[in-house]
Amino acid sequence: MKSFNFLLPNRSDKPRNNGLTMALDKGLGYETGKSLMEIAGDYVDLLKFGWGTIVVHDRDIVMKKIKMYKSFDIIPYPGGTLFEIAYSQNKVSNYFKEAASMGFETIEISDGSTDMKTEEKLDFIATAKDKGFNVISEVGKKDPEKDSKISIDERVESIKDEIKAGSSKVIIEAREGGKNIGIFDKSGNAKDEEVNYLLKNLPNEKIIWEAPNKDQQIYFVLKVGSEVNLGNISSNDITSLETIRRGLRGDTLGKI
Amino acid sequence: MKSFNFLLPNRSDKPRNNGLTMALDKGLGYETGKSLMEIAGDYVDLLKFGWGTIVVHDRDIVMKKIKMYKSFDIIPYPGGTLFEIAYSQNKVSNYFKEAASMGFETIEISDGSTDMKTEEKLDFIATAKDKGFNVISEVGKKDPEKDSKISIDERVESIKDEIKAGSSKVIIEAREGGKNIGIFDKSGNAKDEEVNYLLKNLPNEKIIWEAPNKDQQIYFVLKVGSEVNLGNISSNDITSLETIRRGLRGDTLGKI
Amino acid sequence: MKSFNFLLPNRSDKPRNNGLTMALDKGLGYETGKSLMEIAGDYVDLLKFGWGTIVVHDRDIVMKKIKMYKSFDIIPYPGGTLFEIAYSQNKVSNYFKEAASMGFETIEISDGSTDMKTEEKLDFIATAKDKGFNVISEVGKKDPEKDSKISIDERVESIKDEIKAGSSKVIIEAREGGKNIGIFDKSGNAKDEEVNYLLKNLPNEKIIWEAPNKDQQIYFVLKVGSEVNLGNISSNDITSLETIRRGLRGDTLGKI
Numbered sequence A, B, C: 001m002k003s004f005n006f007l008l009p010n011r012s013d014k015p016r017n018n019g020l021t022m023a024l025d026k027g028l029g030y031e032t033g034k035s036l037m038e039i040a041g042d043y044v045d046l047l048k049f050g051w052g053t054i055v056v057h058d059r060d061i062v063m064k065k066i067k068m069y070k071s072f073d074i075i076p077y078p079g080g081t082l083f084e085i086a087y088s089q090n091k092v093s094n095y096f097k098e099a100a101s102m103g104f105e106t107i108e109i110s111d112g113s114t115d116m117k118t119e120e121k122l123d124f125i126a127t128a129k130d131k132g133f134n135v136i137s138e139v140g141k142k143d144p145e146k147d148s149k150i151s152i153d154e155r156v157e158s159i160k161d162e163i164k165a166g167s168s169k170v171i172i173e174a175r176e177g178g179k180n181i182g183i184f185d186k187s188g189n190a191k192d193e194e195v196n197y198l199l200k201n202l203p204n205e206k207i208i209w210e211a212p213n214k215d216q217q218i219y220f221v222l223k224v225g226s227e228v229n230l231g232n233i234s235s236n237d238i239t240s241l242e243t244i245r246r247g248l249r250g251d252t253l254g255k256i
Helices: A031-044 A061-072 A080-088 A092-101 A118-130 A144-148 A152-165 A192-201 A212-224 A234-247 B030-043 B059-071 B078-087 B092-102 B118-130 B144-148 B152-165 B191-200 B214-224 B235-245 C030-043 C059-071 C080-088 C094-100 C118-130 C144-148 C152-165 C193-201 C213-226 C235-245
Strands: A021-025 A045-049 A075-078 A108-110 A134-139 A169-172 A207-210 A230-234 B019-027 B046-049 B074-078 B106-109 B134-141 B171-172 B207-210 B230-234 C021-025 C046-049 C075-078 C106-109 C134-139 C168-173 C205-208 C230-234
Touching: A031 A061, A031 A234, A031 B030, A031 C030, A045 A134, A045 A230, A061 A075, A075 A108, A080 A092, A080 C168, A092 A118, A108 A118, A118 A134, A118 A152, A134 A152, A134 A192, A134 C046, A144 B191, A144 C118, A152 A169, A192 A230, A212 A234, A230 A234, A234 C080, B019 B235, B030 B059, B030 B235, B030 C030, B046 B230, B046 C106, B059 B074, B059 B092, B074 C205, B078 B106, B092 B118, B106 B118, B118 B134, B118 B152, B118 C030, B134 B152, B152 B171, B191 C118, B230 B235, B235 C075, C021 C235, C030 C059, C030 C235, C046 C230, C059 C075, C059 C168, C075 C106, C080 C094, C080 C106, C094 C118, C106 C118, C106 C230, C118 C134, C118 C152, C152 C168, C152 C193
Parallel strands: A021 A045, A021 A230, A045 A075, A108 A134, A134 A169, A169 A207, A207 A230, B019 B046, B019 B230, B046 B074, B106 B134, B134 B171, B171 B207, B207 B230, C021 C046, C021 C230, C046 C075, C106 C134, C134 C168, C168 C205, C205 C230
Antiparallel strands: none
């Protein structure tokens, strides 16, 4: 039972198909991560080990963390940048093997930091799916200049193609910072018209919006609703986001 | 004994009536919170469970945290927004019951996110006090536009009335961010004239200034002195604030 | 063995003379710090207990933390501000005694918050070395106005003199914030010409650049290389910096 149970607004439980929270682990200690999940694990659906962080971490500790997250019914997976590092070194096949061997059941296919032909990316999505992975893909470039050259129609087309190729969800890139990238301007404000266009042209339940900053989370919850899929949530903000979703923080109180 | 004990400037010990630090817990894991209090617990007087966070947390874990904080002679209490959620659902009486039953001895009465008549708020303060709670109240609106409509004289009057009604301390709202709200401008700088006016017209020991950012903490310590009451201190900054209070950080070294 | 070992680019191991990471501990709980070092301790060479933080902490806990850091082959040392506090109270001799007695083998000599004659500072460096300490010194003032009055040539001369006097490394001050100080402008961008001048006139392996923000870390890694010495790294960013050094994050992928 929760504290002040009679004040808790309903929301879907895990495993959810919508209203997902994807949190970012950028190097939490095992005990610290476990302590956090004991209090907030109910509100994490997906846990991304950020970019190439786990390559500098001991395999044993990472596997211990994978098991720990799974024990809270959380789906851990390695960041897309790690896939791209393998790709840039022609080691994708080893990448899939090691991911499976470590216990990952979900992986991310992205091309945010590397040049990859569209067909190549779609092939990787299909291949990963064939190998038994749940596939999440990501659309957008990490370099703001390159990213700004992708038209909104191209984004829509890429997302549709990737879903068709086998992605269970597609992430809209915003990095850890959330500024001057994708749908966010230099101050981190959402470009409302672009969001509208994406919402109109895409199946909402297939999209995960990276929204690392509080104002971005509030924006999406007020615009799309409690059950919007949000990503790159700092591990410090998992509880805060859940209260924003449920109208338990000033910003959304009485507005949900 | 402290490290480098001969360099430690004196300051009042707990339980203090002045120089209080109110820290913000926005969802710390039990073990992580305990580990932090073991090193910094001496410098936390009040611990606010932020807004509605505990409603999404297991009652058992929250009660374990309440006990843990008390074991360090810290007064834990639920954020005012939680009271307002109960108020907006006509469940204030259940709210008081659950708070007492969980072990809270202090509660906060605020109207930052809800419309509440002045008399109603003062009544809640008196009622809570009658029920045996130590009452802290908060003045200010969480919405910057609404907040900006409160004149400085109205603020002074509200604070005086709330003290008279039974508040042991009154908090000046600044939220977790500390920008564009209450006495802080858009950049988070204190409006010096307003602060002067409040200091001149109110009993200093009754006020808790929310000052989440380092520069705000330095401002108040240099202006009012080491024994100013400060609130919404991030759990990461508890030690830093104590060193600012005692002239052990560059910003206040030799100035206290 | 690391995760995805076949993707890990080489870099020097500890104990390193170059490519040092100096992390900042501003009051971590013992268990939290230990949990972090278990996963990221390989990437911390020096651990600075920030400014006067340990003066407000129990001597037993601090000594436990010193031992813990050493067990991970990390060199813990007290921040220069603590030395300056002792200096301003004429207690330098007690300071050296207590530092040694607590287990510190490295100390920092700085004059960022106090006025100290050049000769005096150099004397302290020599004295500390004589007493058996490994000495790190720091150049720069914590007050931006005072700091801006130090010419680039004066900085170069000070650093050379301090190395001659016995400093094993000299830190370029940037504080915890990294803005409007030393080589960083108001937005935290490095002043490229000044950095060039320092790089040209000083032995690179003797310098530790304080670079608390991610963009500053990327700047130095891209400019100087993976094996640049960087300081004041937030404990949350230790893993991130290591991935930046090794080209495992989007910003440096394929550029190292």
